[in-house]
Amino acid sequence: MAHIYNQSISDYLNQIGKFLSERLDLGRDDITSVVKFKYVETNAKEIDSVLIKIEDKKFISCDYIEYTVKINEILFPIEDTDCKSFKFSYELRGIPNEEDLIRFDFNDNYTKYPKYHINANEKTWGKYHLVFPEDTNIDLKKMNAVIALNMFQKHVCHPDNHILDKENNNDYLAMLI
Numbered sequence: 001m002a003h004i005y006n007q008s009i010s011d012y013l014n015q016i017g018k019f020l021s022e023r024l025d026l027g028r029d030d031i032t033s034v035v036k037f038k039y040v041e042t043n044a045k046e047i048d049s050v051l052i053k054i055e056d057k058k059f060i061s062c063d064y065i066e067y068t069v070k071i072n073e074i075l076f077p078i079e080d081t082d083c084k085s086f087k088f089s090y091e092l093r094g095i096p097n098e099e100d101l102i103r104f105d106f107n108d109n110y111t112k113y114p115k116y117h118i119n120a121n122e123k124t125w126g127k128y129h130l131v132f133p134e135d136t137n138i139d140l141k142k143m144n145a146v147i148a149l150n151m152f153q154k155h156v157c158h159p160d161n162h163i164l165d166k167e168n169n170n171d172y173l174a175m176l177i
Helices: 009-023 145-157
Strands: 003-005 035-040 043-059 067-078 082-085 087-094 101-107 116-120
Touching: 009 035, 009 043, 009 067, 009 145, 043 145, 067 145, 087 145, 101 145
Parallel strands: none
Antiparallel strands: 003 082, 035 043, 043 067, 067 082, 067 087, 087 101, 101 116
16 A cells, blocks of 8 residues: 555655755755655656655754754655655654654554554653544645645744644644645
């Protein structure tokens, strides 16, 4: 089972590129160092897959920036209209308080853990793996990296309004596709 994104790989990558160039501090990296293309061997213009790997980057425009972002995802085009992934991980982690963690995970190969789950601080949220709809109202089947980045940036700029607070996270839920 793959996670399907209802948009073309080029549209998805354009949205990611726009976010990265405008709102994430890539430091000495540039977009081409965090987005890697693999092309079909028989056709150098046809994309086989795209790896998006962002490690420990911060948002540009927030007064409170004691968080880092990690994104790890491999995308595969489906025709010209959609793309898919068999695994993604979108993470926001506090510095120096690494227990301040939100990670949206999907892995089709998981057997020990739910395929879709949210990793969070167990002391705060009651469980380390939160699953929709039992433990969270965030449906990861509606998630993508751009939505996760927007949620994370909103949380970093407004840390008192927590993404995982089911009673007060309507602004975050409205971002889901």
